[in-house]
Amino acid sequence: MKQRTTKHSVQPLSEVPGCKTVAVDLAKRVFQVAGEDALGQVVYEQRIQSRDAFQAFLQQLPEGVTVLMETGPGAQAWARQVQQRGNAVRILPAQHVGKHRSGPKNDRNDALAILRAGHDRRIASVPVKNVAALAMQALHRARQGYIRRRTALSNQMRGLLLEQGIALAKGDVAINRRIPEILEDASQPIPDPLRELIDELLAEWRQLGERVAILTGRLEAQARADQTAQRLMSVRGVGPIIATALLAKQTQPERFANARQFAAYFGLVPEQHSSGEKVRLGRMGKQGDGYIRSLAIQGAQAVLQQLRPDSEQPDDRRLLRWQQRLGRKGAAVRLANRNLRILWVLLQNEQTYHREPNRRQEATMNN
Helix, strand or coil, rough: CCCCCCCCCCHHHHHCCCCCEEEEECCCEEEEEEEEECEEEEEEEECCCHHHHHHHHHCCCCCEEEEEECCCHHHHHHHHHHCCCCCCEEEHHHHHHHHHHHCCCCCHHHHHHHHHHHCCCCCCEEEEHHHHHHHHHHHHHHHHHHHHHHHHHHHHHHHHHHHCCCCCCCCCHHHHHHHHHHCCCCCCCCCCCCHHHHHHHHHHHHHHHHHHHHHHHHHHHHEEEEEEEHCCCCCCCHHHHCCCCHHHHHHHHHHHCCCCHHHHHHCCCCCCCEEEEEEEEEEECCCCCCCHHHHHHHHHHHHHHHCCCCCCCHHHHHHHHHHHHHHHHHHHHHHHHHHHHHHHHHHHCCCCCCCCCHHHHHHCCCC
16 A cells, blocks of 8 residues: 655655665655555655755665666765665666656656656666766866857857948957957947947957866866876877766766667767668767767867878778768768777776777777
């Protein structure tokens, strides 16, 4: 029989016999809990009204109870507390949990959806990260936020000037050099209030650039101090930003059966529209971590830009063939896919990548 309690009381889970799995819908102060037995029957439901009460609830968890949560603010901190008690914990991606929700969206239905999603073994859990990895991830997220705001400001300044009949080329150089020249040129048909506004936007744009440079320097310093990051950077197209992003994500590469699945985890595989014996492959899937996927493609594009058409290196010749057959963007996606497969191997050993691997290494990466 499913157990319910009053609004403010918290029934200990130890009083509910047979409860094996607990799902928690996290919030800032209110936590909805649902528990089920080994047969999948819901035997416990509880609404906990404070963080202290929820922490006390976790401290009283019986041994052998698995805790399910979905990704969101605070999930990593609560998951570490559960692990410290010796209970198993799984953090499920929120976008997959939503597919298991039935009925209107509320805390109770969300907790029940987490329980149902826990039965779907096709959903890969998000690794529980340590404090150092979360701090490194925070640097990446702050840096990414600065870049987005800086890009928005540059587009805004270009648009404002274009409305006055002044077109700017793409790139930071055009903004950093041309806009001051335009603002100082009295012959330009720009109203004084607009000149003042663009000057303020330009100052903010430059300040954000300085913040990006500072955070980039911190990530580069962390990459230089980490031996694993140094080994990852031995791959062409992988720099300190990609290396530290992978370390911060703590993907646990041993979870993946082969390198192909690891690359698919970041969406660098074609979409499938297959039926029966007919296999149809479409465009890049773009599923998984879009940040690392974007960094991997940017690194691959940097490699392609430095290619020499007359190079005799086997790797360069292969990239030139890809570029000729698939175009610059298609070759960059393919190289990013290959790099992630190589990184999957390096994350599981102490080796350093060499541009001409032996046949055994090549066979491992193609599995």
